Amino acid sequence: MKSYSIIEINNLLKGExxxxxxxxxxxxxxxxxANSNQITFIGSKKYEKFWADSKASxxxxxxxxxxxxxxxxxxxxVKNVDLAMAQILELYNPxxxxxxxxxxxxxxIHETAIIGEGCKIGANCYVGKDVELGxxxxLYPNVCVFxxxxxxxxxxxxxxxxxRERCIIGSHCIFHTNVSIGADGFxxxxxxxxxxxxxxPQIGNVIIGHYVEIGANSCVDRAKFSSTIVGDGCKIDNLVQIAHNSVMGRFCIMAGHSGLAGSVTLGDGVIIGGSASIKDHTTINSGATVGAGSGVMNDVEPGKTVLGYPAQDARDMLKQWVAIRRFMKTQ
Structure with a gap:
């Protein structure tokens, strides 16, 4: 079992x-x-009240x-509690x-496949014709690469x-269990x-950039023609659907149960909340945020936050909800 002194941990974090x-x-x-041999974190004022009774040391x-x-x-x-906790988790990562x-x-493994130096391929994997692995x-057990x-x-x-066949995957990506890449578009x-x-017929492919992470049971469908594209550094949660011909910019985030319909375009740094759905042929420009559970029907301007179903400017939607709540209280 790994164990460290509080001095060693503080030296790692460079905190006070x-x-x-x-x-x-x-x-x-x-x-x-937590017990007396564990460290905890308090990232919000509302959790400070629990410190006195916590057994954490x-x-x-x-x-x-x-x-x-x-x-x-x-x-x-520390300056950023969440990032410091990420360092702690990495320290104890099994x-x-x-x-x-x-x-x-x-x-x-097909005889024409090219397997790069240091690759590891688990039990019952399939690696098809003319596949190239860097x-x-x-590849953990039971992976298929066509x-x-x-x-x-x-x-x-x-x-x-x-x-699936003809897909192009970048370096340093992580695909969690049961991800589907390149299935037919709908x-x-x-x-x-x-x-x-x-x-x-869906005759295109999927192109995924570098340092992309895709959560369990998520799907990225191949394009009708051309390519469905996931840009560098995108992070995709579990149970996410990315439909044919959609294009995601760099460093986008999609939370669980969200989905892009066909031919959606995301700019760089777009954030899609959980269970949000994006209508086909819609563009969400760079830096925009879509709130959880929202339904986007129209293009979203750069840096804008939208909320609701149908989605609109978050401030306007919040005002509507307040007005409705006040109205209901008067009935």
Missing amino acids: LIGYTDHKIEGPEEIKK AALVGQNATLEPGTNRALIK PAPVFDTDIHPTAV SGVL DETTIGSNTVVWSGTVI GYRPSDDGRGLVKI
């Missing part, structure tokens, strides 16, 4: 140490559950915190699952993920006789 504890810190925990706090550490307890004041062999004997790629796909160096693909039209639906 208030008080002292001789307890060895064996890991982080939330303030109500140490806490990360903001620079404006007015708490006292107490006997054999310590506080570490190792990833071990590969007993670099390429498991049950993996099926150096240090990790024909003519390229994956950049040091990308990690967790079990159950399927990457394209149907009524038949001429009105008795059925005609499937529209």
